[in-house]
Amino acid sequence: MTTLTAFFSPNGALSKIIKGYQPRTAQLEMAEAINSAIETQQHLIAEAGTGTGKTFAYLVPAILSGKKVIISTGTKNLQDQLFNKDLPLIRKAIKQPFVATLLKGRANYLCTYRLENSLTSHIGFSKEDAKSLAKINTWSKRTETGDIAEMGSVADTDPVWYQATSTLDNCLGQDCDDYGDCFLVKARKKAREADILVVNHHVLCADWSLRDGGFGELLPNADVVIIDEAHQLAETASNFLGITVGAKQLSDLAEDALMEYFKDASDIPALRTAAEALEHQVKNLRLAFGVEQKRGDWQEITNTPDTVKSLNGLQTQLHQLGEQLTRASVKSKALEACSKRCDELSQHLKLLLDAPDGKWIRWFETHKKTFSLNRTPLNIANEFQGFMQQHPATWIFTSATLSVANRFDHFVHNLGLTSATSERWESPFDYATQALFYHPKDLPQPNDFDFIPRVVEFAIPVLQASRGRAFFLFTSHRALKQAAELLEDQLDYPLLVQGTVSKNRLLEQFQKAGNAVLLGTASFWEGVDVRGEALSCVIIDKLPFASPGDPVLKARLDAMTQQGKNAFMDYQVPAAVLSLRQGIGRLLRDVTDRGVLMICDPRLLKKSYGQTFLDSIPPMRRTRDIADVQAFFQSETKQ
Numbered sequence: 001m002t003t004l005t006a007f008f009s010p011n012g013a014l015s016k017i018i019k020g021y022q023p024r025t026a027q028l029e030m031a032e033a034i035n036s037a038i039e040t041q042q043h044l045i046a047e048a049g050t051g052t053g054k055t056f057a058y059l060v061p062a063i064l065s066g067k068k069v070i071i072s073t074g075t076k077n078l079q080d081q082l083f084n085k086d087l088p089l090i091r092k093a094i095k096q097p098f099v100a101t102l103l104k105g106r107a108n109y110l111c112t113y114r115l116e117n118s119l120t121s122h123i124g125f126s127k128e129d130a131k132s133l134a135k136i137n138t139w140s141k142r143t144e145t146g147d148i149a150e151m152g153s154v155a156d157t158d159p160v161w162y163q164a165t166s167t168l169d170n171c172l173g174q175d176c177d178d179y180g181d182c183f184l185v186k187a188r189k190k191a192r193e194a195d196i197l198v199v200n201h202h203v204l205c206a207d208w209s210l211r212d213g214g215f216g217e218l219l220p221n222a223d224v225v226i227i228d229e230a231h232q233l234a235e236t237a238s239n240f241l242g243i244t245v246g247a248k249q250l251s252d253l254a255e256d257a258l259m260e261y262f263k264d265a266s267d268i269p270a271l272r273t274a275a276e277a278l279e280h281q282v283k284n285l286r287l288a289f290g291v292e293q294k295r296g297d298w299q300e301i302t303n304t305p306d307t308v309k310s311l312n313g314l315q316t317q318l319h320q321l322g323e324q325l326t327r328a329s330v331k332s333k334a335l336e337a338c339s340k341r342c343d344e345l346s347q348h349l350k351l352l353l354d355a356p357d358g359k360w361i362r363w364f365e366t367h368k369k370t371f372s373l374n375r376t377p378l379n380i381a382n383e384f385q386g387f388m389q390q391h392p393a394t395w396i397f398t399s400a401t402l403s404v405a406n407r408f409d410h411f412v413h414n415l416g417l418t419s420a421t422s423e424r425w426e427s428p429f430d431y432a433t434q435a436l437f438y439h440p441k442d443l444p445q446p447n448d449f450d451f452i453p454r455v456v457e458f459a460i461p462v463l464q465a466s467r468g469r470a471f472f473l474f475t476s477h478r479a480l481k482q483a484a485e486l487l488e489d490q491l492d493y494p495l496l497v498q499g500t501v502s503k504n505r506l507l508e509q510f511q512k513a514g515n516a517v518l519l520g521t522a523s524f525w526e527g528v529d530v531r532g533e534a535l536s537c538v539i540i541d542k543l544p545f546a547s548p549g550d551p552v553l554k555a556r557l558d559a560m561t562q563q564g565k566n567a568f569m570d571y572q573v574p575a576a577v578l579s580l581r582q583g584i585g586r587l588l589r590d591v592t593d594r595g596v597l598m599i600c601d602p603r604l605l606k607k608s609y610g611q612t613f614l615d616s617i618p619p620m621r622r623t624r625d626i627a628d629v630q631a632f633f634q635s636e637t638k639q
Helices: 003-007 013-017 025-040 053-062 077-091 110-120 129-142 159-164 183-193 201-208 230-241 247-265 271-286 296-304 305-328 333-353 381-390 411-413 451-466 477-487 503-513 551-562 567-584 611-614 626-638
Strands: 043-046 071-072 099-100 194-200 224-228 243-246 294-296 360-366 372-377 394-399 419-427 434-440 472-473 495-497 517-520 537-540 595-599 621-623
Touching: 003 013, 003 025, 003 053, 003 194, 013 077, 025 043, 025 053, 025 394, 025 419, 043 053, 053 071, 053 077, 053 224, 053 394, 071 077, 071 201, 071 503, 077 099, 077 194, 099 183, 110 129, 110 159, 110 247, 129 159, 159 394, 194 201, 201 224, 201 230, 201 567, 230 372, 230 381, 230 419, 243 247, 243 333, 243 503, 247 271, 247 305, 247 333, 271 305, 294 551, 296 305, 305 333, 305 503, 333 372, 360 551, 381 411, 394 495, 434 626, 451 472, 451 477, 451 537, 451 595, 477 517, 495 503, 495 621, 537 567, 551 567, 595 626
Parallel strands: 043 394, 043 419, 071 194, 071 224, 099 194, 224 394, 434 595, 434 621, 472 517, 472 537, 495 517, 537 595
Antiparallel strands: 243 372, 294 360, 360 372
């Protein structure tokens, strides 16, 4: 019996620490495949269906290998769960000692220099912000890690944290007076010394993009890199390889320059004038984009004289602030850092304004009060391949959703993974008996004006049969709002709508109620784990195709078409299939879960590509009759 076989056996080490442990063949097979990949230094793509237990399947062989391993997760929440829940469990079961540590992005660590600056600032803060900064100051005296997630009394999403954390732009690095006590420096030192390092894709890609000077790289030290939630990696990497100049970056620069002016450069009044002028110009540019919040192609800017004028004005004001910061930079390290930031933003803005060379997509995005100007790579496959070759570690990519109709072509193409082997394991859940797939008859087309009203009409009897206990998932906020209004007085169950409170609070309310209907968009399609009867139904309004008007997607599709490829079938369909599989993955989260999946898009049966979606749905019983749905839930009450 191998070490892994013994570990995952009915009487093995895991059974001693997990109550009601049930061995899973797929989990052991996946662990053995990962162990083999590590031993032979062979890159591996490993898809494991929901319920396989993939986290333990990669953690155990990674630890037993004795090698330096970096594990990257899709989000900070998953990163925290892996480090604070999964690793401590494994530590109890495994005999081999190992050192594990957690590393987040720099904005997650307290910066004592910036906190002190804020507390002594002449700019002043609102009463609420001043209170929060006082609380942060009290906490700063006792924290050992500086991880802002530790602090319950000021939410880690509160904008006031900008005053007490650093960014790559405003960090002084080794020139900082507090460098010796810097929480980020300490966290990175621990990261370099650890056997198992847990990061997220954001941190991994920041390290890859090599912009993080002054702290050294993490990746050259790794023997094994495990990418969990690997379906998210390409998009995160694409963002890091591009350039963004945003309203917040510009306003933050102006604010920091003002703070340093009052502190060390009040004899240069032109610095204050230039910083305030930049703040004003940032607001002007936001107004020039119009009130609508949108993502648009760069051509829209070019075609709007007012926006072009404002953009040129921004470039001028940034240049003028740069001149004053150059003058003031001799007065302090902080002013020198502001000067460097201003130069870098000026260079990035120039790159954005220059005509593209065909390898880049230029686009903009506007929010309620801010905007961003972006340059994104058309394709990252070559870049990623070069990156992997520079760091000769064994790379393992895993997720529940990497294949489309049992093929990995889409994932492999996006990252250029031509030298990786691939394996997949089906979910151990018995979908045939635990789940029912309902696709109603006579559904209108998704582009019909009455599509959402009809979807709600079809959904109400399902929600009545399920007695609430449902996720109602939408592909757009507009559809969600329309459905929320239509459902308001139609149900006897609590109606929870995304956007009314935070995502975590909404999930708490959903689980506590036990019979609620939660309406959500993209953020509820994945990374949400609700086990038990509280979630017994998932309704999806339509196939989750990305908007063809999205400037990044449009540019990529146009490039594929010019290469003679079928952009719709080669890119849009596979991407939508993977999104749909994520949404369906919310339904069953445990071996005892039961539930109904309802998809309201008639294209599943009426379009030829619908079969690709059907081939990617778990093997559950299918029906077009509401009576079967009602019988499914009635049988539950008889058990």
